[in-house]
Amino acid sequence: MLKPRLIGLVLVRDGLCVQSIGFKRFLPIGRPEIAVEFLNRWGIDEIAVLDLSATARGSACDAETVKRYSRLCQVPLSIGGGIRSVIDVKRIIQAGADKVVINSALAAEPEIVTRAAEHFGSQCVIASIDARRGPAGFSTWTRGGRQASGMAPAEWARRAVELGAGEILISSIDQDGSRAGYDLDLVRSVTQAVSAPVIACGGAGHPRDLAAAIAAGSAAVAVGNMLHYTEHSVIVLKRALEALAQPIRLDSYVTYRHSEVGPEGRLAKLSEEALDALRFRYIPEETI
Amino acid sequence: MTRIAIVDYGMGNIGSVANALDRLGVTPVVASTGAAIVPADAIILPGVGAFHAAMGNLRRSGLDRTLTEEVVSKGKPFLGICLGMQLLARESTEQGLTSGLGWIDGRVVRLDPAASLPVPHAGWNEVQLGPPSPLFGRIEPSAHFYFDHSYHLECGRSITTATMNYGGVWCAAIQQGHILGVQFHPEKSQRNGLRLLRNFVTYVQKRKGESC
Numbered sequence: 001m002l003k004p005r006l007i008g009l010v011l012v013r014d015g016l017c018v019q020s021i022g023f024k025r026f027l028p029i030g031r032p033e034i035a036v037e038f039l040n041r042w043g044i045d046e047i048a049v050l051d052l053s054a055t056a057r058g059s060a061c062d063a064e065t066v067k068r069y070s071r072l073c074q075v076p077l078s079i080g081g082g083i084r085s086v087i088d089v090k091r092i093i094q095a096g097a098d099k100v101v102i103n104s105a106l107a108a109e110p111e112i113v114t115r116a117a118e119h120f121g122s123q124c125v126i127a128s129i130d131a132r133r134g135p136a137g138f139s140t141w142t143r144g145g146r147q148a149s150g151m152a153p154a155e156w157a158r159r160a161v162e163l164g165a166g167e168i169l170i171s172s173i174d175q176d177g178s179r180a181g182y183d184l185d186l187v188r189s190v191t192q193a194v195s196a197p198v199i200a201c202g203g204a205g206h207p208r209d210l211a212a213a214i215a216a217g218s219a220a221v222a223v224g225n226m227l228h229y230t231e232h233s234v235i236v237l238k239r240a241l242e243a244l245a246q247p248i249r250l251d252s253y254v255t256y257r258h259s260e261v262g263p264e265g266r267l268a269k270l271s272e273e274a275l276d277a278l279r280f281r282y283i284p285e286e287t288i
Numbered sequence: 289m290t291r292i293a294i295v296d297y298g299m300g301n302i303g304s305v306a307n308a309l310d311r312l313g314v315t316p317v318v319a320s321t322g323a324a325i326v327p328a329d330a331i332i333l334p335g336v337g338a339f340h341a342a343m344g345n346l347r348r349s350g351l352d353r354t355l356t357e358e359v360v361s362k363g364k365p366f367l368g369i370c371l372g373m374q375l376l377a378r379e380s381t382e383q384g385l386t387s388g389l390g391w392i393d394g395r396v397v398r399l400d401p402a403a404s405l406p407v408p409h410a411g412w413n414e415v416q417l418g419p420p421s422p423l424f425g426r427i428e429p430s431a432h433f434y435f436d437h438s439y440h441l442e443c444g445r446s447i448t449t450a451t452m453n454y455g456g457v458w459c460a461a462i463q464q465g466h467i468l469g470v471q472f473h474p475e476k477s478q479r480n481g482l483r484l485l486r487n488f489v490t491y492v493q494k495r496k497g498e499s500c
Binding site: 001002003004005040043045067070071074075076077093094095096097098120121123124166167195196197219220249251286288 | 300301303304307308310311312336337338405406408409410411412413414431432434435436437438453454473475476477478479480481482483486
């Protein structure tokens with residue numbers, strides 16, 4: 001069966017990988033290449049590198065940087081931020097990315113989506129939609145949440161798919177960095193509007209948040225902040241999803257299937273008997 | 289030295305296939321002309337995009353004739369990836385009827401999964417292995433591979449070496465003698481993908497050793 005995808009978000013600001021809170025506060029993590037390398041090694045299903053400062057700077061990711069990420073990444077790689085022309089798309093794809101993420105250009109130059117899809121197929125274009133919850137429903141924002149588009153996210157998503165986008169990345173600005181879970185109403189409003197795969201984004205703090213977003217119809221869940229600072233974060237998260245009976249691809253060397261998952265979504269300490277019975281075993285790295 | 293040519297015909301992400309082979313210590317040649325393909329021991333045809341555009345590119349550059357000469361006449365090992373496998377069929381119904389390279393008896397039609405599952409079929413799916421194939425050594429049954437496609441290859445069971453389940457059972461890999469093909473993307477399938485590419489390289493080296 002087809003497994004829902006866990007997408008690792010690497011958010012970049014002025015060349016530095018960051019955690020983002022409400023699209024306003026940013027905590028530095030370190031070099032983006034290191035984040036890409038670790039996510040790949042820990043068995044992430046897909047990686048998206050989004051440059052948050054690119055639109056303001058006026059330039060998309062350069063070919064050399066994409067090449068560096070691509071060499072470290074044996075899963076599908078998406079690149080986003082500041083893409084304003086088909087030339088940008090071409091350069092990024094030729095440098096080794098599989099998909100591009102288009103957000104602000106959806107408002108400014110929507111024909112990019114159509115032309116990129118004609119050239120490389122619609123599977124290569126992800127339309128990214130940032131939304132806020134308001135008294136009158138959800139509203140869509142571009143330029144990092146600074147400019148209102150005047151349309152509802154569902155309507156915006158339908159338009160993006162008509163233009164040729166193959167996937168929709170729906171992010172909640174309110175939930176971003178809150179660890180309070182995805183905005184499920186927002187996710188549902190989009191999954192009900194389009195048949196294209198939808199990626200839920202913004203607010204994941206517990207494995208059950210991911211399972212809830214998948215139950216709400218999203219084909220993939222994007223996780224950023226939650227994957228930093230913890231060793232084997234991807235594997236532990238996937239193990240916790242398995243413990244919640246959520247099917248997910250977990251085929252890394254280490255699986256933690258012998259461990260219980262505690263109520264907070266982290267691995268529980270092994271029992272004294274299990275610790276006593278532990279034997280260290282040397283597992284040499286496989287040479288492929 | 290094993291020389292593997294990756295055919296660059298303007299369709300999609302050639303770089304990731306080259307990266308994966310680099311990781312295995314095999315430096316491939318990215319070949320966009322017939323002259324660059326001829327010296328190779330084996331040929332990989334990757335591809336993402338539309339069948340019609342891909343065949344057009346192959347014909348315009350004359351690469352279709354070179355490939356047929358090298359693979360079918362001279363018997364060089366060949367691996368088609370995703371669209372690169374579909375192109376081997378007689379024809380495709382994508383954007384009107386287009387004839388393919390016609391090396392294998394099959395046709396490419398739109399995926400029509402039951403239960404109105406979404407098309408494209410994009411993501412990690414388990415692959416069920418059929419008869420033993422050189423490509424799938426050291427790969428566990430039901431291993432996950434990354435798929436991303438809206439069309440699929442309809443072909444006889446005799447050449448199908450693996451299938452996948454997505455609202456129906458569809459072809460995931462084929463073998464007809466030295467002509468191999470996979471519907472998924474080994475270059476994007478982490479360890480299982482690297483193993484598969486290593487198996488292909490080993491297969492090429494074995495065949496080369498035998499013919500010397």
